[in-house]
Amino acid sequence: YVKNQHFFSSLYFYFVEELRKLSWSGIPRQVRPITWKLLSGYLPANAERRESVLQRKRQEYFGFIQQYYDSRNDEHHQDTYRQIHIDIPRMSPEWLVLQPEVVEIFERILFIWAIRHPASGYVQGINDLVTPFFVVYVFEYIEEEVENFDVSSLQEEALRNIEADSFWCMSKLLDGIQDNYTFAQPGIQKKVKALEELVSRIDESVHRHMHHYEVEYLQFAFRWMNNLLMRELPLRCTIRLWDTYQAEPEGFSHFHLYVCAAFLVRWRKEILEERDFQGLMILLQNLPTMHWGNEEVSVLLAEAYRLKFAFADAPNHYKR
Known part of the structure; x- marks a missing residue:
């Protein structure tokens, strides 16, 4: 068992390192979604485990929504939610953040992240970090260019997957730079x-x-x-x-x-x-x-x- 564990950990390390080398010079659009998920540590290198991990993490995220999102109107969370609500329409690209479905998704992602990270909470700037993940993960479900794409034309399951995956990958990114957003930054x-x-x-x-x-x-x-x-x-x-x-x-x-x-x-x-x-x-x-x-x-x-x-x-x- 120990030998097998060592073998698989070595194989994983080799796989990820090779993937990093290939990705440094740019990732083709069609494989960018899965590559970003692998490089961020959100998806395991073991292909057999990926689907179960995705299902579990997506369910976990929407569990947070059920548990916390109604509290956005509570007195001690009002200021956080209000600031998020103000900031999103100011983001770019404008064609994306003027879509009501996108605004709702971004509000949920940012609010859940903020109340699960009380050491920093929501800080202006974090809102921008959702967009690249969201746009790249839309690529999994469409063939055409994403610019000016109507997000509401996607099926509900696809939108839920994009939302949850964007939340977890943004969270992984922020784990590495969280002192950028604590008090006094x-x-x-x-x-x-x-x-x-x-x-x-x-x-x-x-x-x-x-x-x-x-x-x-x-x-x-x-x-x-x-x-x-x-x-x-x-x-x-x-x-x-x-x-x-x-x-x-x-x-x-x-x-x-x-x-x-x-x-x-x-x-x-x-x-x-x-x-x-x-x-x-x-x-x-x-x-x-x-x-x-x-x-x-x-x-x-x-x-x-x-x-x-x-x-x-x-x-x-x-x-x-």
Whole structure:
């Protein structure tokens, strides 16, 4: 029995490591849903166990709905639910979050997560993290492009599966970055400080330029950490980025720092051309990525990997 256990654990490790290597450079659309579930640890590598695990986790999630969701109108949960209700229509892409079924699904996912994680509760920024999972898991049930797709045309069982799977995978992601969302958001504060130190060594000209015009990194990079660059990139780019984040060890925390550094330095020419605080802030909060696609993201990730390789073990520049 012990030998068998060791064999299967070794096989699992090999399978997942190989899957990570293949996924780092991007995952084909048709296999992305199952690959994300495997890489996040939501699905077991053992194919025979997958269906039973899915059924159990989906039932567990809807058990939470039955147990907790009616409490959203209770006095001690009202503020949480109200804030979620306000934030969802402000999200992007607009075509998705204006659909009533999607709003209801997102409200349930976020409310259940918040009351099951009282150490942080709901914090603005967490709402954005549902969208990539939701959109990718819709791909399991449709052939056409997801953009402008009417979610209400899906069968009820499919919608329930998408909702539960999105909840669990978002929860797995947040387990690794929860200090980003506890009181005073210390994780984000540390990451912004680390980004400043990193950029000062990667590109001293950019760093000094921003310092000269009194631009604080927290003024633009807080959002980059809080929303994992989702407000800076089109959704298609975020999904491609997350292929790599899920393939990279500590992708959403440690590697994201290097992606942010590469992203900032990518705009060095435009940054150095701005000659006042206001111009710099307008640029940094509205970077022109609307037409970005896989090619731009691949270049960004390659540069981030280079920076990580060059600087991750240099204690003088950055302490994890």
